[in-house]
Amino acid sequence: MSRWRRPLLVALAVLLGLTVAGHRVVSDVRSSAATSADRLPSGGPVELRPLTSDCSGGHVVLSFDDGPRQHTGELLDRLRDLGLTAVFFWSGHNIEGRGELVRRAVAEGHLLGNHTQSHADLTTGELPSGERVTPWGDAQIREELRRASELLVAKGAPEPELYRPPYGAVNQQVDYVARELGLRLVMSFGRDASDGLVDSHDTEGISAEEIAANVIGPMRDGSIITMHDGLGQATLNSIAALQPIVDAMNERGLCATTEVRPDATGRMLEPGASGAQVPSSAPKASANG
Ligand SMILES: [Zn+2]
Numbered sequence: 090m091s092r093w094r095r096p097l098l099v100a101l102a103v104l105l106g107l108t109v110a111g112h113r114v115v116s117d118v119r120s121s122a123a124t125s126a127d128r129l130p131s132g133g134p135v136e137l138r139p140l141t142s143d144c145s146g147g148h149v150v151l152s153f154d155d156g157p158r159q160h161t162g163e164l165l166d167r168l169r170d171l172g173l174t175a176v177f178f179w180s181g182h183n184i185e186g187r188g189e190l191v192r193r194a195v196a197e198g199h200l201l202g203n204h205t206q207s208h209a210d211l212t213t214g215e216l217p218s219g220e221r222v223t224p225w226g227d228a229q230i231r232e233e234l235r236r237a238s239e240l241l242v243a244k245g246a247p248e249p250e251l252y253r254p255p256y257g258a259v260n261q262q263v264d265y266v267a268r269e270l271g272l273r274l275v276m277s278f279g280r281d282a283s284d285g286l287v288d289s290h291d292t293e294g295i296s297a298e299e300i301a302a303n304v305i306g307p308m309r310d311g312s313i314i315t316m317h318d319g320l321g322q323a324t325l326n327s328i329a330a331l332q333p334i335v336d337a338m339n340e341r342g343l344c345a346t347t348e349v350r351p352d353a354t355g356r357m358l359e360p361g362a363s364g365a366q367v368p369s370s371a372p373k374a375s376a377n378g
Pocket residue numbers: 154155204208255256377378
């Protein structure tokens with residue numbers, strides 16, 4: 090932000106601090122890594138405006154990929170304080186040692202889905218490290234999905250019924266194996282806006298305001314919104330973006346649901362098609378995917 094706006098915002102924050110009666114007040118999410126543009130000007134408590142919508146405008150699904158990680162507790166706090174429930178697509182390698190977060194998410198009404206064991210590209214076997222599992226076929230795809238589901242169940246979650254392929258990398262073979270395991274595809278992006286899959290682009294180093302704008306613009310009844318529960322400032326910005334998103338939901342009469350509509354495939358798997366269906370413009374490069 091411009092330097093001249095900061096005194097104005099500090100004054101506004103002080104004013105808000107004086108008018109918190111009747112509203113939920115919590116400490117804002119902050120990090121030592123925060124930039125001045127991302128830090129709350131007051132450094133003090135922030136007033137939250139929870140969801141109060143009457144649902145007359147319909148429902149949206151908020152989804153968060155890649156957790157549980159360092160800021161998952163803060164994300165769960167903010168979702169609770171804003172009156173939101175969400176769908177989480179978690180990876181097995183992040184679940185180890187974080188069973189308490191699995192149980193908390195379930196207890197607070199969230200739905201847990203499968204995001205593979207190793208965050209592997211299910212079409213190629215490429216791991217986040219850049220290494221590639223060889224050979225790569227049905228057995229390896231099945232293992233990636235099966236292990237993550239089993240871990241979620243072992244930590245107290247219901248058997249997952251949804252999966253989201255890392256990087257949006259999916260093809261007929263992957264989906265066939267997933268279906269055999271009782272998993273239904275939920276894509277993170279579609280071919281175009283008509284698919285109702287809203288990508289927040291929150292892994293791309295953008296501000297909370299930009300994340301919120303990416304969501305609020307296309308958000309409507311039936312939208313499935315993709316955000317990330319990843320690492321560092323990107324996730325803090327995603328958490329901070331939830332308030333303006335809730336404000337827009339209240340204005341539009343939208344509520345949050347964890348019931349994912351059956352056509353959440355983003356049309357990536359056309360009947361009869363074979364091979365990878367991810368368009369070349371897909372955000373494959375996203376580190377968090
Ligand atoms: Zn991912």
